Amino acid sequence: MPVSGGEGAITLGNLSFKTLSSWVSGIDSVTSVIPFTRAGNLIILQGKADTTAGNFILDTGAQHLVLNIIYFRDYPKIPVKGAERTSVAGVSAPVIKTIVKSFVFGEMKFVRPKADLIDLGHIENTKGIKILGLLGMELFRQCEVIIDYENSLLYVHQIAKKQAQTYKSSLLADTSAYQTVPISLNDNRIVARLEMDGKNLDFIIDCGAETNLLDSRLPNKVFENVIITGRVLVNGTGTRKIEALSGSANKLTLGGTAIGAMPVLITNLGNTCFSYNGCIQGVLGFDFLSFNKNKIGFNFVTRKMYIWK
Known part of the structure; x- marks a missing residue:
């Protein structure tokens, strides 16, 4: 056709x-x-x-x-x-x-x-x-x-056009309860910038990822802040699986606030849909989104992320 x-x-x-x-x-x-x-x-x-x-x-x-x-x-x-x-x-x-x-x-x-x-x-x-x-x-x-x-x-x-710069949920009334962090939308993907020991890293925020991912091609200086704990098999699209390292990333901050130790899987992201323009260093999945077991929010019009404390 x-x-x-x-x-x-x-x-x-x-x-x-x-x-x-x-x-x-x-x-x-x-x-x-x-x-x-x-x-x-x-x-x-x-x-x-x-x-x-x-x-x-x-x-x-x-x-x-x-x-x-x-x-x-x-x-x-x-x-x-x-x-x-x-x-x-x-x-x-x-x-x-x-x-x-x-x-x-x-x-x-x-x-x-x-x-x-x-x-x-x-x-x-x-x-x-x-x-x-x-x-x-x-x-x-x-x-x-x-x-x-x-x-x-x-x-x-x-959000209607007339609300573009003014709308805010009643859940956001208490501004002391959450932190506001800027995000960007690149090719219909949510991107947030984190910092690890002075180095800026761009991560895609993926509600469909059950774990956090870190690109194995990053400099050795980054991995000085990662504790490796084992090896796992990671599911890709379809039935194919690949081996990845599991570990814990430290010295991560987001919007100036320390995240603390964050579980990660380390694998090569060079051939994934997450690596457009070679600018993505990782993926933030469930382990990040639910780390406080509370709430997390996004305003995709004003490009803001809300992280409850």
């Missing part, structure tokens, strides 16, 4: 669809308080793609909405020329996209969003539950998101 497109639109056969700028129905703000469950360290939310409803993983490490091709194999497939999906285990299958008529989770409603089609059977086998897909970063670009690990609640507010 012929496919063409440009910025703001994509054509599939005789059908033309607008892209992200028109995904969210309506122009007013929308607020959702969504209960979640956990499968290991993964956050599981309920969502509905067209008529298919079920479990979706909150995954800010994914750039877009992802659908498990096992359950959406009859959807139209749009190959992306020259693009391949990568993980810590290396390169896997080519990128294939599709169009969803509607997607809903909580009060958030998206009209004709694009989605990546991926086989997520390896996650289902590991966690023992049915997974329909991943909620990627592009869905949240106009939102404030607060993850309450203690009460298993996700607060999502779609």
Whole structure:
């Protein structure tokens, strides 16, 4: 089936669809308080793609909405020329996209969003539950998101244009309860800058990563602050696994505040989707996001992260 497109639109056969700028129905703000469950360290939310409803993983490490091709194999497939999906285990299958008529989770409603089609059977086998897909970063670009690990609640507010510089959740009223740290969004990925013993390190924040990762190619000076404790096997995309070192990173600070010892897996990130422009030194996953067992939040419009004390 012929496919063409440009910025703001994509054509599939005789059908033309607008892209992200028109995904969210309506122009007013929308607020959702969504209960979640956990499968290991993964956050599981309920969502509905067209008529298919079920479990979706909150995954800010994914750039877009992802659908498990096992359950959406009859959807139209749009190959992306020259693009391949990568993980810590290396390169896997080519990128294939599709169009969803509607997607809903909580009060958030998206009209004709694009989605990546991926086989997520390896996650289902590991966690023992049915997974329909991943909620990627592009869905949240106009939102404030607060993850309450203690009460298993996700607060999502779609920020209207008139609220862009003024909106703040009532959970942020007590400014003494949390720390504010600047973040950036690069290619639909959340990036935070940490410092280790005087060296700046850029980390992707990934709610779908069950552990923190550190690039093995970093200078020896960095690893002088890492205590190695063993070796483990790391799952990549699909069934492939690679060996990594496990350890504890010390002398890390974020926004001028010491983090303390942080568990990390050390592996080469050179062939992953996390290494665009060669500028990412690691990944902050569940061990970081939930380290105080309380709350962590993000305002993707003002580019701020909120870390509760």
